[in-house]
Amino acid sequence: MMGRANAFRPVMTSIAAMAAILTAHPAYADEEDAAPDTPRQIVVFGRGETRIGTAAAASEGSIAGADLLVRPLLKVSELLEAIPGMVAAQHSGSGKANQYFLRGFNLDHGSDFTTYIDDVQMNLRSHGHGQGYLDLNGLIPEVIERETFRKGPYRADGGDFALAGAAYMATIKGFDAPWVAAEGGSYGWRRLASGGAVKAGAGRLTLAVQAKAYDGPWEQPERLRHYAGFAKWSAPLGAAELSLSAHAYRATWRPTEQIPERIIGSRVCPDVFCSPDPTARGETTRFVVNAALAAPGWRVNAFGQFYDWSMLSNPTYADATGTSAQIWQFDRRSVFGFKGERDWTLSHALEVSLGTENRYDAVSNVGVGQANRGRFVRSLGFYRLSEASASLWSSATLRPLPGLRLTGGLRGDWYYASVHARDAEATALGQGDVSQTLASPKLSAAWSPAPWAEFYANWGEGFHSNDARGAVNSAARVPLLVRGRGHELGLRFQHGTASLTATRWALNVASELRFVGDSNAVEPSGASRRHGIEVVGFWRPAPWLALDASFTASHSRYDNGDRIPNAFENAASAGVSFIRGPWEAALRMRHLGPSPLVEDNSVRDKGSTVFNLRAARKLGRIEFYADLLNVADSRDKDIAYYYESYIPAFDAAAVEGRLSRVIEPRTLRLGARISM
Numbered sequence: 001m002m003g004r005a006n007a008f009r010p011v012m013t014s015i016a017a018m019a020a021i022l023t024a025h026p027a028y029a030d031e032e033d034a035a036p037d038t039p040r041q042i043v044v045f046g047r048g049e050t051r052i053g054t055a056a057a058a059s060e061g062s063i064a065g066a067d068l069l070v071r072p073l074l075k076v077s078e079l080l081e082a083i084p085g086m087v088a089a090q091h092s093g094s095g096k097a098n099q100y101f102l103r104g105f106n107l108d109h110g111s112d113f114t115t116y117i118d119d120v121q122m123n124l125r126s127h128g129h130g131q132g133y134l135d136l137n138g139l140i141p142e143v144i145e146r147e148t149f150r151k152g153p154y155r156a157d158g159g160d161f162a163l164a165g166a167a168y169m170a171t172i173k174g175f176d177a178p179w180v181a182a183e184g185g186s187y188g189w190r191r192l193a194s195g196g197a198v199k200a201g202a203g204r205l206t207l208a209v210q211a212k213a214y215d216g217p218w219e220q221p222e223r224l225r226h227y228a229g230f231a232k233w234s235a236p237l238g239a240a241e242l243s244l245s246a247h248a249y250r251a252t253w254r255p256t257e258q259i260p261e262r263i264i265g266s267r268v269c270p271d272v273f274c275s276p277d278p279t280a281r282g283e284t285t286r287f288v289v290n291a292a293l294a295a296p297g298w299r300v301n302a303f304g305q306f307y308d309w310s311m312l313s314n315p316t317y318a319d320a321t322g323t324s325a326q327i328w329q330f331d332r333r334s335v336f337g338f339k340g341e342r343d344w345t346l347s348h349a350l351e352v353s354l355g356t357e358n359r360y361d362a363v364s365n366v367g368v369g370q371a372n373r374g375r376f377v378r379s380l381g382f383y384r385l386s387e388a389s390a391s392l393w394s395s396a397t398l399r400p401l402p403g404l405r406l407t408g409g410l411r412g413d414w415y416y417a418s419v420h421a422r423d424a425e426a427t428a429l430g431q432g433d434v435s436q437t438l439a440s441p442k443l444s445a446a447w448s449p450a451p452w453a454e455f456y457a458n459w460g461e462g463f464h465s466n467d468a469r470g471a472v473n474s475a476a477r478v479p480l481l482v483r484g485r486g487h488e489l490g491l492r493f494q495h496g497t498a499s500l501t502a503t504r505w506a507l508n509v510a511s512e513l514r515f516v517g518d519s520n521a522v523e524p525s526g527a528s529r530r531h532g533i534e535v536v537g538f539w540r541p542a543p544w545l546a547l548d549a550s551f552t553a554s555h556s557r558y559d560n561g562d563r564i565p566n567a568f569e570n571a572a573s574a575g576v577s578f579i580r581g582p583w584e585a586a587l588r589m590r591h592l593g594p595s596p597l598v599e600d601n602s603v604r605d606k607g608s609t610v611f612n613l614r615a616a617r618k619l620g621r622i623e624f625y626a627d628l629l630n631v632a633d634s635r636d637k638d639i640a641y642y643y644e645s646y647i648p649a650f651d652a653a654a655v656e657g658r659l660s661r662v663i664e665p666r667t668l669r670l671g672a673r674i675s676m
Contacts, residue, residue: 257661
């Protein structure tokens, strides 16, 4: 199904060549840049930024600077864990999109949480694996400058997949000096990366490349081979700034998925790291280009993507006859989009914004088939489809009294999908065209009785889209767009270098999206109701020290009173970050609370707690660093499910039970970064 990944040698050659070019370039440094032998030290914590008077809700925030620089990461998608209450887990290898949890949602791979990178939405509709598939594995951590987050459907510019929340990542415009980094660590971890910037014409060109390899602790080595590149050219254009950027990503891997817990310790599965189906495979190729133009009061961008993904997985392992139940999922598409926003200040008391968001997905091949040890057996439905959407939104903020802000917004969305069967199996399931429109009103109020305090009230409607194939299914048709409604009350205190936010929220969704083991996909289910609380604190007692902590608790039910599988009941995080002179260090704790695995709550998972540590020391132009991940060597489960599976060498017949994937064991990674 897939070719062998190239060795690191050509990537090492490319990194060395790029570093040499950047180092030798006579026009590398702008006048305001720090000299190469005295690199600028960034000691800015985005969490400490003053947001009173600007934030629309207590649950909004941003992460930047040292918040990101000193964060220990097992996976790059854990950058999202900087969002209070967010947890990123994994159940199928380092190359696959993570499993996300927020506000009592098992978001699977992004069903109700969206992420934009430089205003390009990364979620994929009607994806071959699951609706809203959000794969951030192609990111190079060093190019992320800022991450702004929101929760709930309260902003008019928030559209598809943003019901539970959204993250907006901005990439850098340059590096202070060219750099090269090399890492090695436990379980075959290797990483090479390099970056730099040069003057190019009227602007500045920033480049970064990355290559990674990893086997993991699994019985079947993962053999991750990952290659990523980033380029961005920025230049002034009159009163505006023009930015042209490109991301490229290619990865192959051999995943070990969740395993039936009953077989652990047996002949077929000696320990929690066993791989019952060693023939599972995955691969991703993705290219994204974006052109953005921004000036005070307005911004626009247009983008294009090419995406090619496939995966062989085996969530149930065998069917009733003992034959392999391996499935082959695939997705090949091109995506085009345009986004724009204009702001007007009509008076000191009134501001108005108008925006649009438009997207077209041309999916040339998507579907699922049955396989046996990597060999195709039969189709379960192959499709070609196209999906278009257009939106127009507006919001107005009124300041009738000092300290009081009232904001109203309205968003209108139109979606159209055309689904064409490519074989008889898909024809039997259904094909055709479908369209739907939806209006989503929003209301917010913010009152600041003192410069150090602000209170918020928010209400809004939003939506997520369903897989277009389900919207034309002849047996069980689902709506193309599903409405959700949320509200929250919150407060924010900021005094000196300390801040505290507290939120009481609720969110109702007309149809839930949940993971189904038999198909290894996300399918619609009943309506749901959630409510909860969230408390977030940050304190910088000294310029070189920062402390942060968050706690969230949630109550999740279907409309009929049943529990929602994998809807966690609480989550917490805490961290301490230290940056002083040549030393940097961070210790972080992440806790994902208990959750039901079945609707009647008879089977539960206790959750997980993980500690991660990072330390670094600068010696002139060289920085040495180390990450110790899962410090306590926890054997908690990264993810757990309850469904039917069958291991013929162990079971007499299919058995319903727990399946899980353990958190990766204590891992040490060492690295060095040279600034030139």
